Amino acid sequence: MLALRVLATIVLIGCLQLRAGYCGTHSAVNDREVDTKPDFSQEPVVFEYIHESMRYESDGSGVMETQSRIRVQTTAGLNFAGQLAFSYNASDEQMEARSVSVLKKDGTTVTTGQEAVQDLSAPLAQGAPVYTDARQKHVTVPGVSVGDVVEYDVLTKVKPVLPGHFWHIWAFMDKFIALDEQLDLNVPTSVMLKINSPEGIEPSVSVDRGRRHYHWATSNMKTPPPIDLFKNFEFDVVSSEASALQLRLGLCFRPSKGGMRWRTGTGSWNAIAEFPLPKFAPKLRTLRVT
Numbered sequence: 001m002l003a004l005r006v007l008a009t010i011v012l013i014g015c016l017q018l019r020a021g022y023c024g025t026h027s028a029v030n031d032r033e034v035d036t037k038p039d040f041s042q043e044p045v046v047f048e049y050i051h052e053s054m055r056y057e058s059d060g061s062g063v064m065e066t067q068s069r070i071r072v073q074t075t076a077g078l079n080f081a082g083q084l085a086f087s088y089n090a091s092d093e094q095m096e097a098r099s100v101s102v103l104k105k106d107g108t109t110v111t112t113g114q115e116a117v118q119d120l121s122a123p124l125a126q127g128a129p130v131y132t133d134a135r136q137k138h139v140t141v142p143g144v145s146v147g148d149v150v151e152y153d154v155l156t157k158v159k160p161v162l163p164g165h166f167w168h169i170w171a172f173m174d175k176f177i178a179l180d181e182q183l184d185l186n187v188p189t190s191v192m193l194k195i196n197s198p199e200g201i202e203p204s205v206s207v208d209r210g211r212r213h214y215h216w217a218t219s220n221m222k223t224p225p226p227i228d229l230f231k232n233f234e235f236d237v238v239s240s241e242a243s244a245l246q247l248r249l250g251l252c253f254r255p256s257k258g259g260m261r262w263r264t265g266t267g268s269w270n271a272i273a274e275f276p277l278p279k280f281a282p283k284l285r286t287l288r289v290t
Contacts, residue, residue: 044077060160
């Protein structure tokens, strides 16, 4: 009887030690998981999501919509989220800030009215009159404070510069933390489309009822480096009417590795400059970059 008690005690102690050892190991694993979880608490802002959807037609017209949710985390982030600026080109684009709202920490929502939206010349146009079509919608976001969330929905209607063709450059987020970034492109299946995607961000493609759908999904979980406007940046000097058209179309500006671009048609990017000059050509002849 005594031997059985001793054996039971040994077994019980062994079980407790095994349980304790398991708990200790499990706790250490949990601690490591907590330690390796990204800490974005010191970032000025965090994009909880940014979703861009684009739909183009065979005549070159299109509609773009951007929806985003930004969490303000520091006082420095107020400078960004408190005054939003959305760029567009007035010659072929119409932009509307459909909604801008602030989700307060106490659960209330503050909606920004159209009186808070200003249509201003872009900084580039202020220093170079030739860029008079470069515009920005400035939205003053009222009552935003640290800990709040800013949501916006911006719609842009695009008319073709060259009938039957469209092109676009999209730069995935690399200056701020973005937890969820998605891009959707919807085009007719009859359109020949050339796409250059950044390495590691390839689209999924599907076809439905005569239209082709491209979908990109990514995130930026690294602390952004200091902004260097001239890093991975090239510029071509404009010296002819064709090159002037290239500059008008934005083709002289080559995005860095994180960017993506597409256009319709065949051949190289420079082939677009071989198209007949559109009606705005006389204005472009005065454009020179030296």
